[in-house]
Amino acid sequence: MYDRVKGFRDFYPEEMAARRWAMDTIEDVATRYGFREIGTPALEPTQMYTDKSGEEIVEELYSFEDKGGRSVALTPELTPTVARMFVEKQQALSKPVKWVSTRPFWRYEQVQQGRFREFYQTNVDIFGSSDPAADAEVLAVAVDMLTDLGLTSEDFQIRVSHRDILAGLLDSFDAEVDTREAIRAVDKRSKVDHEAYLDALVEAGLSYGQADSFDEMLQSGEDELDSLADITGSEAVAEATQNLRAVLDATEDFGVRDHLTLSLTTARGLDYYTGVVFECFDSTGEVSRSVFGGGRYDDLIEGFGGQPTPAVGFAPGHATLQLLCQRAGVWPEEGLSTDYYVLQVGETRATAARITRDLREKGHVVETDIADRSFGAQMGYADEINAETVVIVGEQDLENDEVTLKEMDEGEQISVPVDAFPGNHDRPTFEDFAE
Amino acid sequence: MYDRVKGFRDFYPEEMAARRWAMDTIEDVATRYGFREIGTPALEPTQMYTDKSGEEIVEELYSFEDKGGRSVALTPELTPTVARMFVEKQQALSKPVKWVSTRPFWRYEQVQQGRFREFYQTNVDIFGSSDPAADAEVLAVAVDMLTDLGLTSEDFQIRVSHRDILAGLLDSFDAEVDTREAIRAVDKRSKVDHEAYLDALVEAGLSYGQADSFDEMLQSGEDELDSLADITGSEAVAEATQNLRAVLDATEDFGVRDHLTLSLTTARGLDYYTGVVFECFDSTGEVSRSVFGGGRYDDLIEGFGGQPTPAVGFAPGHATLQLLCQRAGVWPEEGLSTDYYVLQVGETRATAARITRDLREKGHVVETDIADRSFGAQMGYADEINAETVVIVGEQDLENDEVTLKEMDEGEQISVPVDAFPGNHDRPTFEDFAE
Incomplete structure (x- = not known):
């Protein structure tokens, strides 16, 4: 008798049938939107991850030296791979490029509820359009995936924010702020107590007073959004606000506006986001983590050696999606038919x-x-x-x-x-x- | 710019659409036959492979030590994994168990046409029936997969053999024969010249005269099959012949007999086969290797610590299947729709x-x-x-x-x-x- 590797799962037919239903449902939505399936390798050069995230990322990777002496890693996420693939054929590809794929990824991390060392994601990305309609289309795909699973606005909420608004607000203070660090602090806002959050903002360069006032601005509702540019007198905030408005207006046309809420305290942890960012939450708060998130990452392709190319995407993880569906009572009975x-x-x-x-x-x-x-x-x-x-x-x-x-x-x-x-x-x- | 890892492939949408069509086509056949999808991990304990195949298998594995000190390997095939899964829930599962799955596997081997270090297979297995109808159902699934892809008997041929006939014939000689080694020699018969093949049989324990006569018996057509038991006076050959006849008779009922040819020179290389074995070949001989193969492996589950359980299955690889479809002109145009x-x-x-x-x-x-x-x-x-x-x-x-x-x-x-x-x-x- 052998034990399976810790953090890895076997799926027997009954559970697999339910998972297949969920995968098919969300892939069908992407297909109808004209996203095209790609196939991607399980191994990539380790350097692709360390260049972007530093040597410390190796601690979270299944990386090793192959028999040919290459340092390789089991892919922990798809974004670097799709960036590599896009750059390789950049000239030949019809833009906008719209790609989708579902597959496992691997990270060596603590195993807990809804988090495994082998986990499944569906990645959805658009390359080659900076137009607000592209951000809105990605939001529409996300909403349609959730509603096709049977979820309603009682079950989930998508919180939308904009990195350039956050950065513009931070810049408007008379202080030397480490923007990335401050944004990471915002991302952790709901996970730490308020004091620790303010401390982190101060660590990033704000004074306590500025941190307080910054946090107050982040609480702005949709009515107050336009006043942020006036208060700060920031051109960057004005432009970003306008961009966010245009995205939300397009989601109105696309029929999904009702599922979206403005929430500037939504920041996304990853450094590479550049514009609109969003996260999906369980409306009841029972699935406490963000179910998934995404956003715009206009600098990544250039960072991979390509021509500057705007990009926007998201990647729902199937384990948390399953938790949400189960909580909402729309997960199918796990049985054979x-x-x-x-x-x-x-x-x-x-x-x-x-x-x-x-x-x-x-x-x-x-x-x-x-x-x-x-x-x-x-x-x-x-x-x-x-x-x-x-x-x-x-x-x-x-x-x-x-x-x-x-x-x-x-x-x-x-x-x-x-x-x-x-x-x-x-x-x-x-x-x-x-x- | 990063290079992808050698032997690994990216699939862009045009090619992926054709591959998805092929995967869906063969999975649909298995689904209609009542095979149930399972999901399996990418990593298994390295020992699962070395126990079965010896330490030398490590040379062909992507194996490494994970951060927790476990020796793990990227799965090179599915059979040990399904055996492990079957043994874990053996009591609870309704028999016969019929499982199917499609996914990548990994082997560190020489890259050549149609052979990569990351390759895709659809695995189809039945556990819990020793009845000839189970072997016949597996053969019927294989044939229906190929015909649903648009292939005809002009394009492919499935050669059917029986391990116990080979072993019984070998036993009937007055010689100390290493059966496994002799069967491996038969498996390599068409890949080496005739002298080398006979040498290998002699190496396994036959005399040159016996090797010649053994090889002559392997040429038996369907009409001569029943005479083998008489010639050798072997009870084992008689039983195995009867079993093979029963399987072929069932394939008649199942509507796929016309695609099958008796061929005792078909042996399959893997040691674990125990009864009927088969291989699919390109009828024109242009795709020179066997396209895929399978057979009965009644001892494996017990070897994995389970109750003795008969099993039969096969696993078409998608790369050679694609070569066959392309040669036959049924591979779809690779484009978006x-x-x-x-x-x-x-x-x-x-x-x-x-x-x-x-x-x-x-x-x-x-x-x-x-x-x-x-x-x-x-x-x-x-x-x-x-x-x-x-x-x-x-x-x-x-x-x-x-x-x-x-x-x-x-x-x-x-x-x-x-x-x-x-x-x-x-x-x-x-x-x-x-x-």
Whole structure:
């Protein structure tokens, strides 16, 4: 007996069916928006991550030296990979480029509820448009994914912010502020007590008074947003505010505005964001972490050696999405589903196989006996796999050129002519033959 | 600029679309047969592979020590993982267990045509039935996958053999034969010259005369199969022959017999096979390697600490499958496909967005302008993404409450009332409005 590696999971069919439903649902949304699937490698050069995030990132990576002496890492996220791929074919690609993919990633971190060392994400990115409509489209995809999962505005809320507003406000103070550090402090705001948060802002260069006043500005609601530029007299804040307004206006056209809330205290931890940023939260607060987030990252492609290229994207993680769906009661029952079980009694395999094949050709999920089992054992199995209809192919019935359809939910059954089954029926059930 | 790791591949949308079609096609077949998707980890304990295959396997593995001091390996194949998963829940699982999954695997080996260090396979396995119908179902799934891809018996052939026939024939000689080594020699038969092949059989314990006579028996056609037991007087050969006949008879009922050929020179290299084994070949011989193979492995679960459990399965690799499809001319054109592009001229975003949303709700792939571009730039992009229909939403047309449908293939166009579009039409095109 072997144990699986800590932080890694096996998914048996019942749970996997529910996860597949969720993956298909969110991928279908991206597909309808014209995002195109890409396939990406599990390993990348370790340097791709250390160049961006410093040597300390190695502590969180599954990195090692391969047999050819290369330092490689199991990909902890997709953004560097898509940036590398975009740069490699930048000239040839039709812009805007809209990519989507779902796959596992790996990080060596503390295992806790909803957090594993192997985790699944769907990455959605647009390269090549700085227009507010691109930010809005990404927000619309995010909202449509959640509503297609069955979630409503009672269940989730997307908080939208803008990095340049935060940076502009910080710049407007008469102080030497480390903007990145201050933004990281804002990102941690809800996770630490207020004193510690203010301390972190002071650490970043503000005075306590400035930190207080900065935090007050971050509380601005939508009505007060436009006044921030006036109060600070900052051109940068004015421009960023205008950009954020344009994005929100476009989401109105795109039909998703109601799910979005302005929240300047939303900052996103990662350094590479440059414009609109957003995070999805459980409205009830039961799933305490942000469910996922995203935003604009206009500098990254140039940082990877490409031509300057605007970019915006997000990446929902499937584990927290599952927690949200479960909390909201929209996660499907984790079970098998089977359209037909074709039961064989006696030497009836030839006919049973013909029926099985015909039903499969109509696209149904069909099982039949492959273990030479008794009537009772087959019926028990049909029940375990949640077969909706059992087609009983018995020697005696066949002598009368009949088979029996048994509807498993109510237990009703009926004899039908074997030649007429399945015949022209798309999905023949007890009802089709009972008059 | 970073280079991707050697032997690893990026898949851009055009190629990925073709690969996704192939993956969906073969997974759909397995689903209709009632195989259930499982999800499996990328890392396993290295020991899981070295226990089975010896320390030398490490040379082919991406194995390393993780930050917790565990020796782990990127999974080079799925069979040990499914065995581990089966053993862990053996009591609770309804038998037969039928599992399927598609994912990448990793081996540090020489990169060549159709062989990479990261490669994709779909694994199909049945646990818990020793009945010939289980072997036959696996063969039927394999054939249906290939025919659903558009391949015919002109394109491929599945060669079926039986490990116990080979072992029984070897046992029937008056010699001390290392059966595993002899079977490995048979597996390499077509890859080395005849002298080297005979030498390998002699190395395994046969005399040259016995090796010749053994090889002659392996050439038996279907008519001669039953005579092998008589010639050798071997009970084991008689039983195995009967089992193989029963499997082939079941494939007749399952409608796939025509695609199968008896071929005792087919042996499969892996030690763990115990009964029926098979390999798929390109009928034209252009794809020189076996496309994929599989068979029965009744001892593996016990070897993993479980209750003795019969098992049978196979795992087509997507790279060789792609080569076969390309050779046969059934690989789809690698390109994007888009149902609608909704083109905006002037300040028409609100209407364009409404139409875009309605079309997406009907399930179509729809793109619209998210980069504030000119008519010409949008038309060029619509062409690049192979949009079938362009819906032109122009300011002037809107004044007449109209939009224009342009069918991109022939270039025909027509004005339609904006309120009626898309209306009740499932997939409105030029034809629906042209009288």
